[in-house]
């Protein structure tokens with residue numbers, strides 16, 4: 001098990017020669033406070049035109065660092081369909097009322113004003129990899145020398161959840177936004193006499209944020225215990241066991257009396273009777289929180305870029321260039337790599353990708369030894385958290401990012417200190433991404 005001081009060592013070890021990793025990010029967040037005005041270099045000699053699709057954890061970071069490192073000769077256009085970004089990270093804390101959705105919104109003003117990123121609000125529907133352009137739903141076209149795609153995930157539609165009415169009754173809330181608020185309202189509407197059952201389901205991996213569903217179960221069960229005593233939380237997991245922070249969540253599930261059923265897959269949903277049909281029988285609930293299987297955002301699948309299991313894009317992790325589409329880089333949840341689908345890793349992949357694109361523009365060799373880090377904190381109660389961290393290093397034999405063995409581990413116990421550090425880590429990560 002990694003001790004706290006080792007966690008700090010490894011979390012800060014992912015520099016890729018630049019600002020990456022939790023503690024460098026802390027410094028970056030301090031730098032990007034009100035007094036800090038970043039200097040975009042004018043003399044790097046690098047020239048190029050990059051379009052970035054998606055202004056989430058991966059895309060916003062890539063856009064920022066392409067300018068920050070590349071300078072004013074690199075034109076960066078960030079195309080995002082929403083006016084602001086709603087952070088998934090910390091959105092489980094909206095469910096117990098300790099955060100609000102409005103506190104999790106991030107704008108694109110700093111990327112424009114401090115770094116000169118051109119922000120376009122629009123939905124990319126088509127990609128022309130030969131002519132090197134993308135087209136918005138409005139018909140406007142943008143040409144690129146290199147394209148970065150970071151659309152996050154979309155969700156499979158489970159039988160019974162085809163209609164908007166059914167989806168409204170059974171939210172996944174796995175993309176933070178209105179569904180998160182809906183789920184919060186459903187939880188607070190659970191019966192006060194303790195007769196309510198909250199049922200949540202976890203898809204088979206890979207899905208975004210491996211510890212996230214278990215964290216959600218703990219946060220919800222903790223709130224119910226304090227506010228609707230007697231209520232029950234049942235977790236139906238398509239995986240054979242808890243796939244992240246096993247030790248912490250086993251303790252958390254025991255603490256909260258959560259009923260955990262592994263190897264249980266949802267076959268269909270009956271929203272009218274609020275019942276799930278699974279391979280292990282029918283499960284009714286007062287609240288059903290079904291997290292469906294994922295795939296890359298539609299712009300990937302609709303444009304023939306999903307060559308991994310028909311769902312994700314295979315990439316060269318030295319540059320995140322798509323194996324089947326030269327000039328197109330895919331980062332974040334949408335790519336198929338050995339790294340977890342997580343916001344911290346998305347931020348790190350974006351930096352490796354930005355560095356690679358700038359090297360390509362200037363005819364330099366790619367960094368042959370990239371290192372990335374994933375650090376993740378998980379609330380177990382309203383005031384305690386655990387953590388998980390792992391550092392990945394490039395393995396030239398398998399050509400994949402492999403975990404550095406001594407770096408991998410989780411907290412030995414949940415604690416209030418971890419909860420406080422979680423808030424600092426989150427501020428630093430979001431500052432490094434959006435400010």
Ligand SMILES: Cc1cc2nc3c(=O)[nH]c(=O)nc-3n(C[C@H](O)[C@H](O)[C@H](O)COP(=O)(O)OP(=O)(O)OC[C@H]3O[C@@H](n4cnc5c(N)ncnc54)[C@H](O)[C@@H]3O)c2cc1C
Nearest residue numbers: 054056057058081088124151152209332333341342343344
């Ligand atoms: C409840 C929950 C808790 C989580 N907690 C953590 C955590 O503690 N730590 C952690 O590291 N990760 C966590 N994650 C995972 C993390 O949120 C994701 O891994 C991360 O957001 C992935 O970044 P991304 O840039 O690939 O996708 P996103 O952040 O989802 O961004 C994708 C963006 O692309 C835009 N977009 C998509 N398609 C188009 C298009 N065609 N045109 C224009 N724009 C488009 C979307 O609007 C969106 O803004 C959590 C996730 C959830 C659901």
